[in-house]
Amino acid sequence: MYKIKIIKGIKVLVLGWVMLLAFSCGDILTEEPPSFVTVENFFQNEADARAAVIAIYTYLYRGPSEFLPSIWGTDVAFDRRGNNALANYNTPWNPSMGAISTMWNQAWLGIATANSAINNIPNVPEDPAVLDPLIGEARFLRAYYYFYLAQYFGDLPIVTEPATSLDEIFAGQVRQPVADVYNNVIIPDLIAATGSLPVSYNDTNKGRATVDAANALLAKVYAVRKQWADVVTATEAVISGGRYDLLADYADLWRGSAGEFQTYANKDGQQVEEKIFDVQFKTNQRGTQTHTQFGDLNSRGNGFTQPEGGWSNVLPTFDWFNSFDPADERLAKSFFLQNADNGGPTWNFGRELGPDETPNTADDESRPYIVKYLDPGVVQVRNNGNVNTNLLRYADVLLLRAEAENELTGPDAAYPFINAVRERAGLAGLSGLDQASFRDAIVDERAWELGMEGLRRWDLLRWGLLKEKINGITDDPDYLAYIQAFGFQDHYVLFPIPRDAIDASRGNLEQNFGYE
Template sequence: MKKLYYSIPLLFVLLTGISCSKLTEKPESALVSEQFYLNQGQAVAAVTGTYRKLYETGQSLYNSLFQIGVEMATDDYEAGPRARNAHVRAISNLTHDASNDRMEQLWKQSYDAINASNLNIINIEAMNQNQIDATVQQRLVNEAKFLRALHYFNLVRWFGPVPLVIRPTEGLSAQELYVAKASEDEVYAQIINDLKAASSLPNYKNYGDADKGRATSGAAKSLLAKVYLTRLDWTNAKLLAKDVIDKEGYALFPDFSDVFNIDKKNGIEHIFSAQFKGNSGYQGNSLASRSAPADIPGINGDYADALHAEGGLYKSFALTDKRLSVTFTTGMISPTDGKYYALAKPQFNKYYDQTVVGNQAQSSKNTPIIRYAEVLLILAEAENELNGPTQEARDAINAVRIRAGVEKLSDTESKDSFRELVFEERRKELVYEYQRWFDLVRRGANYYITKLKTAGKTNAAARHLHFPTPQRELNLNPKLVQHPDWLAK
C-alpha cells in the first residue's frame, strides 16, 4: 500500500464532484487525505480545489488580501474612509510591524496553498496506471507545481528568505514541523524548476470551457519571464517573453474595456486569472465592493480601497487614454433616484459589475494575475536593459500604448528614460491588479522611498522593501528569525 502524506491541518477541502474539473464548482465537503487520490476524478478534484485557495471568499490572497496587505504600502493606494481595520490603516501609513494581522494572513494562506500543492504532487505522482491516465497525471502534477511556484514567488518577494517546504508533512516531530528559512537564491531556484516543469503544460487553446482558468504552458512561461525579470536576468526574461509572444497564441483585445468584460473572461489576452462568479456560493470579487462609492444611493459600496491622490496616478493619464474611464469613475447615476452624483475624487472602477448594481460583493469580473499586455512590457523592459531602446523594445511598449489610444514613443529616448517610461506604462496599464508594490520594490530602496515620500507617505524606509516575518510565526517556530531590516536597532 502506497504511503499517503498529509499537511497541517489534516483536513483538506476538496471538490466532491470528481467527474467534473470546472474551477467554479463549489466545494461541498472536507475529507481526510486517505480518501483522496484513489482515481483520476479525485486527483483532478484535488488540484481543482487548490486553485480555489487563490480566490476563496473573504479576504483571501487574490480576493483583496493582496490589496489590503501589500498594495496599501505604495504611492497609488490608501485605506479608504471605510477601511476600519487598524492593521490595514497601518500598512497604508507605513507604520505596520510584525504583529500586523495582514502579514500573518499573507504568510498563513500562502503556506496553506503550498501545502495543498505538495500533497497533490507527491500523491498524484504515486498513483499507478490503473488509477490515472499518464498524460492527465503529468498535467496535474505540473499544474500543482505552477501553483506552488506562484505562491513562493509572492512569498520571497514579500518576506525575503522564507522556509522552503516542498514535501507534505509526514509526522509531528519538531524536525518536520520547525523549518528554518532558506536563502532567496534557494527559493528562486525551486520556483524556476517548478515553472520549467509547468512549461510543458498544454496550450490554453487545448482546454475546453470546463477547464478555462487552469494553468497552461503560456501561464508558466509568462510567470517564468517575470521571475527572470525580477532577478535582473534580462536575457532569459526576454527569451521567455518572446517565446510566449511568438508561440502561445495570445493577443491584446482591440478594446481595453474587453479585458474586464464578463462576456470575454479567459479570453485571448488573459494568460492566468483569479476566477470569480457572482451569486454562486459567495464567489464574487470583493475588489468591486471595496472600491465602489459608499455615499451614492443604491450603490452600497464599501469604499475601503481608495486612490492615493497625492501619488499623481490619475493625473498621469493622457485625456485621450482609453484606460482612464475603465480604470476610474468620477461619478455615477444612482439606481435608486436616477440622479448623477459626482465624487470628491476618482475611485477605482475596473471590477464594478453592472449586472449586480447595489450588490458588488457578487461581481463576476476576474482579477488578472498575468495577461498578455504585461508580457509585452516585460519584453520591452528586458530588451532595453540588454540593448537599449531598440525598435523591438519600442514595438512592444507601443502595442500597449496604441491600444490605449495614446501616441507611440519616439525613437529619441535614452536607455534610462525608456526604462522609466516602461515603469510608468506598467503603472497605468496594471492599476488595481496587484503589481505596483512589486514594481516599486524591485527598483530598490532609493526608488521606493523617493516615490512614496514624493507622494506624501513620509514614513517610507528601506525596511519596507520587505514585510516583517509575522510575530506569530516567530513565536511558533523557534528556527525562524526576523528579517534583518526589521530587527530592533
C-alpha cells in the same frame, strides 16, 4: 483560474481534499470531519489526482489580501479612511497583524496542498501522459505561492514534502536565502510546468493553468532576478504562441456578465483573449468584494448598480490620476470621472442621504474612483461581485518584453512591445529615447496600464523605487495625511514574519530586520 462550474463533477472529492489540507489549524476547523479523507486512501485514480490539483487553486481566493497589499501605500493608491495600518503605515507593522498572518498562512496552505499532489500523484496507477500535466499544474501553483511569499517576506523556508498542519509545515524550519527559493523551487517548478502543461483546455476546464501562464509567470520571476535574456525567452514563448492578444477595448478586460470565458475583439476584429491567468468570480456562486473596496461610501454610479456604495478602502492618488495623458483612453476606462466629457462613465458624488443617514465627513470631497472592478449591468452588492482579479495578462507580458529588450540592448528593440500597448490606449508610439529615459517610460506605462491590478508594489520594489515614489507624491492632501505623515520606514520593504509561524518553528524562523 478555475470557476465553480469546472469542478461540479468532482466537488465532493475536492471538498474532502481541501478539508484534509485545511486540517487542524485551530482558526479554520475545530472538529475533525466524521468521514475524514487521508492521504493514504485518497490517491486511487486519475479523478482523485485531478481533484487534488483543483484543490490547490482554493487558496488563490484570499479575498482582498490577494492583491491589495501590492496597491495600498504606493504611488498609485492609499486608504483615505485611515483605518488600515497595513495600507497607510499609520501604526508600526508588527508580527501579530492579522492581515499579514492571513497572507502568510493561506499561501502556505496552498504550498502544502501542492506538495501533497506533487509527491503522491506519481504513485497513481495511471498513464504518465495523463498524470504529468497534473503534476505540472501543481508545480505551477506551488511556484506562484512561493513567488507571492517571496515578494512580501523575502527569505523563506523551503518545504517540498507533504504536511498536515501549519505547525507541521514550520516545525524546526529555518529561512533560506530568497535566491535559493528562486533557484531551487520557483524557477525549476515553472520550467517543469512549461514542459508538461497543455496549451488550452476544453470548455469544462477552461481557466486552469496553461503553458502560457507558466511562461508568463516565469518572465515575471526572471524580471525580479534581472535575468533579462531569460525574460526575452519566456515572453517570446507566449508571444510566438499566438494564443493571446490585446483586446481592442481596454474596458472589456473587466466585463464579466456576458459569459464566463468570453472572447472579445482585437484591433483586427478577431475574437481573442488577453487574460492568461486570473482569479475568477461569479455572482451568486463565488462572489467578490473587490468592487466594494474601491467604491465611495457616499456614491452611486450612473449605469453601474452598486446599491450600498463602497468602503473607500482603496483610492487612487491625484498624482497618478493627473499623470495620464488626456488623450489616453485608459483614463475614462480606469476611473469614474465626475464630469466625463470624453464619454466615460459619470460618478455621482455626495448622493442624497436617506432619512436615517448622516454625511460621512471623510468622503465629502469629490475625487476620481476606480471603475475597473465594476461590471456594467450587474448588481454587485458587497461580497457578491462578478469581476475577476487578473494575475497574468498579455499587456504585462509585452511590457516585460519591452523592459528586457531595453536592458539588454537599448530602446530600439523595445519600441514595438511598449508601443503596441500605447496604441491600444490611443497614444502615439515612443521613439528617440535613450536607455535611461526608456526605463522611466516603463515605470509610467506599467502604472497607466496595470494600475490597481496588484502589481505596483512588486514593480517598485524590483526597481528600487518604492520609498522614492511614496515620498514624491505632492498633489494629494489625503495621501500626505495618511501616508507621508506617518512615514515609510526602510524595513517596510518586507513584511514581518508572523509571530505564530515563528512559534510553530520553535523559534527557528528568524524575524525580518526592523520587527524584532
